[in-house]
Amino acid sequence: MEWVLAEALLSQSRDPRALLGALCRGEASAERVETLRFLLQRLEDEEARGGGAGALPEAAREVAAGYLVPLLRGLRGCPAGGADEPGPAARQCRRVLRAAGAALRSCARLAGGPPLAAALAEEALCDLLNAGPAPGLDWAAEAAVEVLAAVGPCLRPREDAALLERVARAALALALGGDKAGPSPDAAALVAGRLLPALARGGGAALRAVWDGLVAPGEPEGPGRVGSQLLILSALAEKLLPEPGADCVPAAREAGLDARRCWRFWSTLQAGLAWSEDALTRKRARYLLQRAVEVSAELGTDCACAPGHGPGPSLFWWSEKKKDELLKFWENYILIMETLEGNQIHVIKPVLPKLNSLFDYAVSEENGCWLFHPSWHLCIYKRMFESENKILTKEGVTHFLELYETRILPFSPEISEVMAPSPFPLDFIYLFSSPFVYRSPGQLIGSVSPLGLKLQKFLVTYISFLPEEIKSSFLLKFIQKMTSRHWCAVPILFLSKALANVPRCKALGIEGLLALRDVLQCTMITHQILLRGAAQCYLLQTAMNLVDLEKVSLSDISTFLMSVRQEESLGRGTSLWMQLCDWLRINESYFRQSSTCSSIGLHETSSLNAYVRNLVQEYIRSPAWEGGENSCMPDWFEAKHVALMVLLAIDVERMKSQYSEKRRTQNVLRIFLDPLLDALVKFGTNAYMPLVKTDRCLQLLLKLLHTCLLKGSGTRDDEVVTLLQNFIMSTTESISEFILRRLTMNELSTVSDLDRCHLYLMVLTELINLHLNVGWKRGNPIWRVISSLKNASIRHLQEVDHGQEPTLGRQIQRSVSMAALAMVCEVISQKPELQLDSLDAGPPETFISSLQLNQTLQKPHTEEESSFFEESSSSRGWGRIVARYIHDQWVCLSFLLRKRHTLTPASEGETLEPTVPAAPLAVRTLQSALEALTVLPSEQVLPVFHCMNILVPKLLSTSESLCIESFDMAWKIIASLSNTQLIFWSNFKAFVQFVFDPKVLTIAAKIKGQAYFKIKEIMYRIIEMSAIKTGVFNILISYCCTSWVVSASNVSLSIAKNYSELVLEACIFGTVFRRDQRLIQDVQTFIENLGHECAANVVIENTKREDHYVRICAVKFLCLLDGSNMSHKLFMEDLAIKLLDKDELVSRSRARYCVNSEQHRVKNRIWQTLLVLFPGFDQNFLNKIIDKIFQAGFINNQASIKYFIEWIIILILHKFPQFLPKFWNCFSYGEENLKTSICTFLSVLSHLDIITENILEKKLILKQALTIVLQWCFNHNFSIRLYALVALKKIWSMCKGLHIEELEALTSVIESSLSQVENMHGAGGAKKNWQRIQEHFFFTAFHPLKDYCLETIFSILPRLSGLIEDEWIAIGKFTRFTDIPLDAGFQWHLSTTQLCELKAGDWSQQDVGKNFCEADNQSEWTDVQKKIIPWKNHVPDFDLELIFQDRAAKLGKSVSRLIVVASLIDKPTNLGGLCRTCEVFGAAALVMGSLQCVKDKQFQHLSVSAEQWLPLVEVKPPQLIDYLQQKKAEGYTIVGVEQTAKSLDLTRYCFPEKSLLLLGNEREGIPANLIQQLDVCVEIPQQGIIRSLNVHVSGALLIWEYTRQQLLKQGGSTA
Secondary structure, three states, X not given: OHHHHHHHHHHHOOOHHHHHHHHOOOOOOHHHHHHHHHHHHHHHHHHHOOOOOOOHHHHHHHHHHHHHHHHHHHHHHOOOOOOOOOOHHHHHHHHHHHHHHHHHHHHHHHOOOHHHHHHHHHHHHHHHHHHOOOOOXXXXXXXXXXHHHHHHHHOOOOOOHHHHHHHXXXXXXXXXXXXXXXXXXXXXXXXXXXXXXXXXXXXXXXXHHHHHHHOOOOOOOOHHHHHHHHHHHHHOHHHHOOOOOHHHOHHHHHHOOOHHHOHHHHHHHHHHHHOOOOHHHHHHHHHHHHHHHHHHHHHOOOEEOOOOOOOOOOOOEEOHHHHHHHHHHHHHHHHHHHHHOOOOHHHHHHHOHHHHHHHHHHEOOOOOOEOOOOHHHHHHHHHHHOOOOHHHHHHHHHHHHHHHHHOOHHHOHHHHHHHOXXXXXXXXXXXHOHHHOOOOOOOOOOOOOHHHHHHHHHHHHHHHHOOHHHHHHHHXXXXXXXXXOOOOHHHHHHHHHHHHOOOXXXXXXXXXXXXXXXXXXXXXXXXXXXXXXXXXXXXXXXXXXXXXXXXXXXXXXHHHHOOOOOOOOOOOOOHHHHHHHHHHHHHOOOOOOOOOEOOOOOEOOOOHHHHHHHHHHHHHOOOHHHOOOOOOOOOOHHHHHHXXXXXXXXXXXXXXXXXXXOHHHHHHHHHHHHHHHHHHHOOOOOOOOOHHHHHHHHHHHHXXXXXXXXXXXXXXXXXXXXXXXXXXXXXXXXXXXXXXXXXXXXXXXXXXXXXXHHHHHHHHHHHHHHHHHHOOXXXXXXXXXXXXXXXXXXXXXXXXXXXXXXXXXXXXXXHHHHHHHHHHHHHHHHOHHHHHHHOOOOHHHHHHHXXXXXXXXXXXXXXXXXXXXXXXXXXXXHHHHHHHHHHHHHHHHHHXXXXXXXXXXXXOOOOOOOOOOOHHHHHHHHHHHHHHHHHOOHHHOHHHHHHHHHHHHHHOOOOHHHHHHHHHHHHHHHHHOOOOHHHHHHHHHHHHHHHOOHHHHHHHHHHOOHHHHHHHHHHHHHHHHOOOOOXXXXXXXXXXXXXXXXXXXXXXXXXXXXXXXXXXXXXXXOOOOOHHHHHHHHHHHHHHHOHHHOHHHHHOOOOOOOOHHHHHHHHHHHHOOOOOOHHHHHHHHHHHHHHHXXXXXXXXXXXXXXXXXXXXXXXXXHHHHHHHHHHHOOHHHHHHHHHHHHHHHOOOOOHHHHHHHHHHHHHHHHHOHHHHHHHHHHHHOOOHHHOOOHHHHHHHXXXXXXXXXXXXXXXXXXXXXXXXXXXXXXXOOHHHHHHHHHHHHHHHHHHHHHOOHHHHHHHHHHHHHHHHHHOOOOOOHHHHHHHHHHHOOOOOOOOOOOOOOHHHHHHHHHHHOOOOHHHOOOHHHHHHOOOOOOOOOOOOOOOOOHHHHOOHHHOOOOOOOOOOOOOOOOOOOOOOOOOOOOOOOOOOOOOOOOOOOOHHHHOOOOOOOOEEEEOOOOOHHHHHHHHHHHHHOOOOEEEEOOHHHHHOHHHHHHHOOHHHOOOEEXXXXXXXXXXXXXXXXXXOEEEEEOOOOOOEEOOOOOOOOOEEEEOOEOOOEOOHHXXXXXXXXXXXXXXOOOOOOOHXXXXXXXXXXXXXXXXXXXHHHHO
């Protein structure tokens, strides 16, 4: 069309100069400049043919200098568009810019070329340099680039070499950006797509300058820079890589360039493959790699890359002798890298076997050395590890670790050198997240994931292989990276475990120790205490293994130890404590000595004893600035610190003196504690001792007593504990007198003194415990203190203010006195031996009885408010003080109620006295308790619960509504505390004890009132809460079952029958946890299984909150029931009926349910419980339920449930053969829809020998069994026939053993049938299934009587039947649960047969496929999805045919300006569909790679003759770059359909009228060398999972969107 227009213009005027002058006048619109451009190109063509006018050169110079250059300068002020999409004005300017550039190139050629081109280039270069490096690209720079791209090919390679080099360097600087300002994507795309290819055609000087700039050493290698470098390299790939017949690339030959030989080229390419987050950059890297391999194969000459940094083979090499192996390696490599981009595991998994072949090619079989540089393999693993698809990441980790285990090659020196400086190993930290530490299917609960263990082993080995000079820095970075994110409990545990297993080395200094401390703080985030404690154990072991002692001091170590919680891990006497002591003993003389003072003012010494002695002295010596009566109490940190180091030092000393004198330990401890003991002795006599000093001494005393207690065995025999107690006993009188004086003499008068009161009472309690341990004597000083403290406290509380406003000091003394009285009551409650001596009945009891409950402390006098509020800002507010005061009141009342409660009744016949306390008083007390629950904070309601525990049983029958209100109020508090870990459990236990008290349950069940239903409602709420808070149901069922067992009376079990729903729910309890919850339970079990090896197991009490313990408790309770006891029998029968009803209900809810679903698990637990109950069933009861049991056999159940039903039927028939007639009736149902369920009863018949064991006359039974079985042997269902044949084989062997004559007539039939099935020919499924069913555990190893035990019911059978591991309950858990001990005679908890030794794989059919590591011996590519196929070598066809069929114009059809380029599309169906779509929407032309496909039947079937009405153009893929550049010059905007980082949403993009739509290949999309030719990338917004559309569908969507926009524009212009 443009050629026709040019001819029309020339026909109007044969003077080109006049035509050019006319076009150069007027407004410089895009249409005018484009007309000028194609007119100049037409004149250029005539000039080339020798028909041009002589005035053309001069006219061209005038157009260039007088019109085009000023026009380009004027475009500098052109308005810019948005960041994502340019505006209409900006698009118009760019259209003018490109047309002017193309016109300028024609002018340069018409004007004689070099002189004008050089002048224009110089001017444009100045503009480009003035623009400078910037984040964006302004119009001046873009105009300069267009000019340079236009005139660059006209420059002379030799004469203008210097100019070409300068232009190349300036262009490269613009594309790569400055050192500070990163590269601009727009600038890089423009330079790489327009300027540099044009310069490369101009000569080798420019190409050499570009190449030198790209490979220059010392340049920053950021992700953005790598992307720009790869963009440039892919644009110049054909110039930088040699081609066969290098004469066609004179520039490359002249420059002497071969990118394959440059190490920098390959390192940049690898950086793009492995580290780039941009998919387009990775695509360019793959394209360069593919082209380099293709070129090497075509050249046929040897080539090697220059060596880079480090040892090992070259990054790239080629040998013609090994051409086939090299092609195969790189073919597999590129295939894998392309496939990984898909991120879909079903596409990627078939390709993973190629990874093994890569290693086969990469490693020499002769000497075991690397043939290919290992960094290529790391690029693959890096892409897999960083995949969004966690399954793919796991596959990558699994494959990497399997190679590590099977081949030691990945840890050769070469790969260690490659990995060490890179972040590759550090990224393994993130692989310890949950998906990689799940146990594998079939593993027992508590087993660690093999993948997790391999990951640990890899890290340990990798660190061991590191050179010593980089090991320290690597470990420091590794530990610091552990602190860079918040971890959940499991990953931090396994990371710590891996670090703890690193062999001892001097790797960490003070910085590393601080990093480990930060990791310790990370472990405190998790709520899983056991996991937290175990992680701390491993981190402390890490510190002992890796710390360089010469770089850290004892002070550094002791400060680090304070980050390890003693109550969770570092308990005295544990294995961890002993390791630490031994480590200090060996290394105490090697620690760094420091001349500087530590945080507490000490000079470092090398001796541990000297350090600790100075530490104690400095601690006791209180600083002068901390004095004053009103000072706050010191922080506890220093006291913990000093106590820990004292006990560590003394235990180290004990280790030293094991084989020498024992007295030395006592002397050393005395030396350590002399400053403390001296101060404590003076407490009673030195009234002027600084208050802070007394506080610090008492804090240290408490911490010493708490820390010294051994967490392991042998506490009573501990020498240190005895010595310490003896030392402290000698100071008891002085301390107790000091405390008594402080508590009773009005010396505590400020808010901060309440903290001191708490300290004094804790010390006093410890001193009481010490004296009780050595024997309580009435006249000892503690007894006198208790008595005096009790009397003084009562006296203070009884004082009356006589109407005066209370002062702060007075109210504080009241609070202190109440706290002291509460402490005395608590001590006496816990130590009954103190009761008669300390708190006699009389005034104290009278005083507590007369207490006005919930009495608050009035706020202090207003004159003291200012000082009070100043203190309360650093201490507690008045509300907290009042709450504590009320709490202490209830502690005292709880003691009094408990004391009176234990005194009555005195004997069984004596009834409860309602006057203790009297009923009206009890009602008022319970009402006060409800008021207290509304006032007290949740953490202080425990004594109120204790009081309610005593009051509710007394009032339930008379004040039911009040008791129900107390239940409701208490439950609300418990529900609000469910997320408060520290105080929830103690409150919840107290709540359970008063709501589910046996007396409460008894009374509620007798009256059957609202309280009875309220208790059941609370029971179900607790069960519901247990689904989100593990352990609450455990406490409830354990308390109820224990109380029922302890009562051991018929009355208690008859009452328990009213609450049998509780036991029912416990028997079927078990939450189906999410995978992450199961993981935490698995890892906790793993830690528990370590036993004393992990100190956390010793220090942290096992709370048995695991869900299994609910069922274990219920089952052990049921095992204690005696079937001969009527109340026990009735309870078991009631529970059995409810279990069967529950099974029927579950079966009705879901006719079909999947394996391991919640329905499956519940039904499984039901039948397990029925098996446990079976020994207590008699014939009469079975007669009631036998039909339900048989009916359950006809339901379509999962395998594990079938086994349990069959087992219980066998046991019933064995014990009560009277039910055999009903059993025979089951075979007469004959319902076709139950054909598979009949197998249940046939399986029962296979154990007929067990059933008839106690029957003397077996003939009739055997005849009946044979009659039934033979019928089913001929059933049309194969599975039924198999089960029937197994039963027939068993029954017939019994018949032959008894020699039954009546059955001899059947001998030939049966024998031939059995012989036929035994001797089946072939290897088909029938023979295999017959062999498998005969080897099935249920028909071989399983014995229904000998295997009847808890182990088989709850562990072995679930495991063998394929039930999920969560349902396996190991027998060890039954023995560890001691809340309900079994009788000594209970022996049936272990299996006596070999059943427990079987594995699931011994009998079940295993559909085990080939390991993906095994190569497929069939076709190389049969397992690869055709979405990605191997790249193939081809010789491009350079012949260009243009066929333009303008039939549409003849028909007067409307044609748009849209060109659709489909040259990259292969499939005829897609091309046919596109042809039809383009014709329907009036596209200007469809460009195809070959017009031959038009004759294809598939094309014609889809196109439905559209090719006859649509212009078709043939442009082969190799010519696409030239074609696109030609269309750009014609003013077309090149639009690509591709997902890139800067792709625009189709719904937001506005198509220019002249648009060219480039569609990508079905598999690979748009090649990297074409992407830089695009003006814009457009992507279709997607909502689904699949990432791509069919290319025809994508093209149709864009064609329609273009058409829609053009129609809207036409409609708007018409309006």
